[in-house]
Amino acid sequence: MVKKYLDKISLADAINKLKNNFKSSRTDIEKIKTAEAEGRITARGIKALRSAPDYYAAAMDGIAVKARMTEGASERNPVQLKSGLDAVEVDTGDPIPEQFNSVIKIEEVNQIDRNTYSIEKGVPPWHNIRSIGESAVKGNLLVPAAQRLKDYDIGALLEAGVVEVEVYQKPQITIIPTGDELIEAAGTPEKGELVEFNSQMVRAALRKWGAKVKISEIIPDQKQLIEKALIEAAVTSDIIIILSGSSAGRGDYTIDILREKGEILFHGVNIMPGKPLIAAEVETKPVLGLPGYPLSAWLDNHLFIRELIYQLQGVEAPSFNQIEAKVNRKVTSDIGLEEFLRVNLIFDTNDQYTAIPLKRGSSAMESILKADGIMKRLSPFFKIAKTIRTVTRVKKALNSFVIDVFC
Known part of the structure; x- marks a missing residue:
């Protein structure tokens, strides 16, 4: 009996069908340290737990002064200030004493003696002073839900007292390479043997998109063994990828197994390379049967599985x-x-x-x-x-x- 593809569908229809079928699926939410959350996707909006700064702080090294006492200062008419009474030394980040309301940077200060400063330029109130909440205000939303955290997000959150964040777990993906002719890359292929490298190529991309990936041992072209590996992977994985066996050859069991154990969403997409792609649902999990030809597997991974990885974390995949x-x-x-x-x-x-x-x-x-x-x-x-x-x-x-x- 000759096996045939199911009716091939367009690329757009295939992507939409795959995404719509798993549109409500999400990975679990976990709480992790903010300092380790770069690249993770937020599950909920994050608010500042404290204002930053939460006091009036010096924005420059220099002297804190009363602005009104600097009025009229110029090169011809310098103003002298008494240390401790009219001015105090401050470093960047220091609290401003209550009686002062401006800072003159150190480069613009002449120290006449230990107790006297001379300035040649007046300053307005709150000059070179960071106001309370200048960087973050307690209770304000800093990062919305469904946002990939960047390096500056991490800095802003930590400054605002957020030391832990809730993010979507990285999707767990299991890759099952199959084929009697396959050997590990470290081996030396004999006539009729091929190096199995598709799994490593696919895994490299999956990790880049934020997934955790497990590769099973190479499974021979035996229906029972492939079926067993699939059922085991469905217990612990968010997505399962079966490498090769998606076509219609004598040893291609993937379509039969998926039809028996789940529901076939489509078999065959009107694209080249990548036409023999299988998409199915088994135990509520997406299962993708990628073609054995490496460029077909590479392209299908980018076009389809990439979409699912982002969707499982509540966001759209970035445009190419x-x-x-x-x-x-x-x-x-x-x-x-x-x-x-x-x-x-x-x-x-x-x-x-x-x-x-x-x-x-x-x-x-x-x-x-x-x-x-x-x-x-x-x-x-x-x-x-x-x-x-x-x-x-x-x-x-x-x-x-x-x-x-x-x-």
Whole structure:
């Protein structure tokens, strides 16, 4: 019996179906030290627990003075101030004594003797003084929910007395590599054997997006063993990835297992590379069957699993960096197929990018190493144009593409 894909769906429909099916799923919330929370996503809004500063503080090294006593000071008419009575020395951050209301920085102070200062410039009230709550006011919202914490967020929170924050747990992902022909990278492949590197490549990206990742041992192409690994992973994982076996070959059991143990959301997406992707739900968990060809697995990971990782933490995945570029030669694709081509980019003197497509193929790893970006080519359903002018406009429009720079 020949296995066939289910009806392939468009990229947009596949992403929407996957996200909508798990739209209410979130990782658990945990409380961690603020100092260790860089890059984590807040589960709730965070308010200042104290004002910062919570006193009037010197913003400069110098002397605290009474502003009214400095009026009229100039080079021709310097004003003398008595230490302890009219002025006191302060360092940056020191509290301002109650009787003073301004600070003159040390570079503008002449000390005549131990007890006398001379100034040649008057200052207004509250000059060089940090007000209470200048940086943060107790009770004010500092960071909203669903925000990835950056380095300056950490600093502001700690200053405001927030030493612990509630964040979404990092999604736990289990990768299950399968295949009789696979060996570990440290081994020496014999004829008919292939190095299993897809799991490490996928894991590197998953970690970058904020996930914790476990890779199982390589599972042979035996249905019972793959099924056992899947069921065990579903207990502890937020997402399960089965590597290879998503196609329709004799040893590809992934689709049968997922159909028996859960619900198939879709099998096959109208993209290249990455077409044989499987998405399913097993024990309420998303399960993705990635193709064995490395560029297919790489692209599907970026397009689909990346979306889920962010969604599980309550935020939208950031948009890919994009630029517009021209393509100076004809690029063809199958009708209705969204093809992702690796390209080199040339920046010319007219501030315009030109994209040069590289070698096609789902196993051509060298092309991704040399690529500057990814060009999505949507082949349109052509209609016979009524006029030459219309045809010209269509062709010209097809020569401009948006390039995704994956990083």
